[in-house]
Amino acid sequence: MGEYRMLDWLEEQEQAGRKYANFINGEWVDSATGRTSPLYESARPNRKIGDFPDSGEEDVNRAVQAANEVFQSWRNTPGPARAGVLYRFADLLERNREELAYMLSAEQGKVLAESLGEVQRAANEARFAAGEAFRLDGQTLPSENNQIRAAVIRCPIGVVACIAPWNFPIVTPVRKVAPALAYGCTVVLKPASATPWSSVRLMEVLSEAGLPKGVVNLVLGSGSRVGDPLVSHPLVNGVSFTGSTELGLRINGIAAARLAKTQLELGGKNAALVLDYDNLEGAAEQIVAAAFACSGQRCTAISRVIVQKDLADRLNGHIIERMKAIKVGPAWADGAGMGPLIDKKQFESVKGYIDTGKREGAVLAYGGERLDMTGENGELGGCYLQPTLFTGVTRGMTIAKEEIFGPVLSVLEAADWEEAVELANATEYGLAVSIFTDRLELAGTLPDLIDVGMVHINHGTASQAHMPFGGVKRSGFGPFSIGHTNQEFFTNVKAVYTKSR
Ligand code: NAP
C-alpha cells in the first residue's frame, strides 16, 4: 500500500460528481425530495467524492414500509440461514478490506492502518453476530400442571432504526445491522451525513452476500430531516443510536413516548488511572495509543490521566516522548499515525477546548497548534492538529469534565487511590476506564468502585468483538451492544404455555 496507491485508486474510481442514491427494497432510488448534498474528502476538502441524497420523510416512510413488509418472511427464515448471509457478509468484508478502508479514510480522514483494522473488526463482529442466530436463549421451566409445558421464547422486535455517527463509518453500522439480522429484525440505516459513502458500499456487500431485498434499507440525509421521522415512525419498534448524549436523550424521549425500545451508545470522558505501577513506559504507550487513535474522535478515547503525584513527572515524560513520535498527515502518507479532524466544525470545537484549557490555567505541556492546512501541490488540506497534552489539570476545569472528541489529553494528579477513584467518577459520563497498577488488591477492588460500563486493567481502552459494549450514567442506556447482551434489545421474551395432553 504505497504512498500513491490510494490516490491512484480514488482517481480511478472517477467518483467526482457521481450521484449516489438511497437503497430501498433492494433498489437504488433517488430521494423523493430531488435534493442532494455534496461530500468532500476529509484530507483534501476541495476533492468531491460525490453527491448524496438529502432525503426527507417520504423516503423514510418508503424505507420503513419496505422493512416492515419483509419482516415476517425474514423472521421466519431459519436462524442458521440468516447466519449464512452474515458469514458470507463477513467474508466479503475481508475480501474487500482494502477498498472499504480507502473509502473510509477518504471520507473520514483516519489513517489507513486504522481503517484496515476497522474493516477487520467489522468482519469479526459480523461473524460473532452470525453465531447469535444459533444461540438465542430460551427457557423451559417446571410447570404448575404436568399437562402444560411452560417455556419462555424470544422473538425479534420488528423494524429497527440504526443511527450511526461519523467516527467509525464501517464498524458502527455493522455493529447494529449484523445483530439485527441475526435475531430476525429488519432495518432502516441512517449513517451520519458526514460519512455516507461507506454505508453505500456496505449495502452492495450485503446484497452480494444474499440478503433478501427490503431487509436492510439505507436512507441518507440530515439528522433532522431523516432522523426525526425515522425515530418517530409508528412502525419502528426499536432505535439503536450511537452519537452524542444530547441527541440520545432527545431520541430516547421520542421513542419512550410510544414505548419503542432504545439502545443508546453515547459520549465518554474516559480516564486512565496510574497507581503503584512500575512499567510507566508501557502505560504511556497504551495511553497514547488510546488517546490519539482516530485523532481522539472515539467515544472510548482516553481523555484523562489520573496519576498518583509521585509518578506524574516520569509518566508525563514518557507520554510526551510517545506523542512526539506520532506523524500527523493524510491517511495515505507513509508512516502517518494520525489524520486530520473530520472537518472544520470539529476542528474549531476542539481548538476551542484547547483555548479554554489555557485560559483556565492548565499547563500546555505539548502540542496545541494547528498544522499546515495546505496539501500537496498547494491544494487545500485537511484540518490537522498536533496531539495535545495538558498537565496540572484540576477537577473543576472544563477540559477535565467535558467530552472534547479530539486529540487532547489532560493529566490530573491524585494523592492516593481513593482520590483517584473520586476523580474518575467526577464526570457525568461512565463509559470506559483503564487502570494501570501492580497492586493486586487495587486491580481487584477498583472495577467495583468506578462507575463505567467497561474496565481495562493494565491496558488501554480497546474492546473485543464479542464482549458486551456500553456505558452507564450519561454514556449509555439500554442493553449493551456487540455481545450476547444484544438479544435483550433486538428481541422480546414471550411466555408460552402448551397443553399437550
Ligand atoms: P451526533 O451529532 O449525535 O449524530 C449521531 C447521528 O445522529 C448522526 O447520524 C446524526 O445525523 C443523527 N441525528 C442528528 N439529529 C438527529 C435527530 N434529530 N434524530 C435522529 N438522528 C439524528 O454524533 P456525531 O457528532 O456524529 O458523533 C460524535 C458523538 O458520538 C460523540 O459524542 C461520541 O462520544 C459519540 N459516540 C459514542 C459512541 C459509543 O459507542 N458510546 C461511539 C461513537 C461515537 P447527521 O450526521 O446528519 O447530523
Ligand code: MG
Ligand atoms: Mg454531530
